[in-house]
Amino acid sequence: MLKRVFPHPLLSLTLAVVWLALVNKVTPGNLLLGLLLGIAIPFVTAPYWPGRPIIKRPLRVVEYVFIVLWDIVVANFQVAAIILFRRNSNIRSHWITVPLELTSPEAITVLAGTITMTPGTVSAMLSADGSAILVHCLHTDDPEAVRDDIKQRYEWRLKEMFQ
DSSP states (O other), X not given: OHHHHOSSHHHHHHHHXXXXXXXXXOOHHHHHHHHHHHHHHHHHHGGGOOOXXXXXXXXXXXXXXXXXXXXXXXXXXXXXXXXXXXXXXGOOOEEEEEEOOXXXXXXXXXXXXXXXXXXXXXXXXXXXXXXXXXXXXXXXXXXXXXXXXXXXXXXXXXXXXXX
């Protein structure tokens, strides 16, 4: 019974919290509406979810979030310095192919989103077989180091979480 009402409990909680953040005011009415949205949206969309990803090491999620947030803050300063202090002729942007060991579609999606959320990099394309992702880097002198950094900071953590 509980599984039918809350097919995706974490999504329900996330939707309720996001709703409260969007309205920027915690009132009984907003709390009730957030809870209703948190219940209704996953319930209505449940038939379209083929399966739920299984997170094998949930504590890694917290670590991953903090690492990504830190990297976003640092990258913001790096991109600002590039834009403000480098001439266009001195910016060395590169296309980098990052081979993937990840096989879970959810993990690959999180990796692509992480790359895109980090200023200075954008995940542009996933290979047809899902074995590599094409990343554009705003500025780097060493494309291999960027590739290795993505694999070491993000991919192995996602692999531990999802596989």
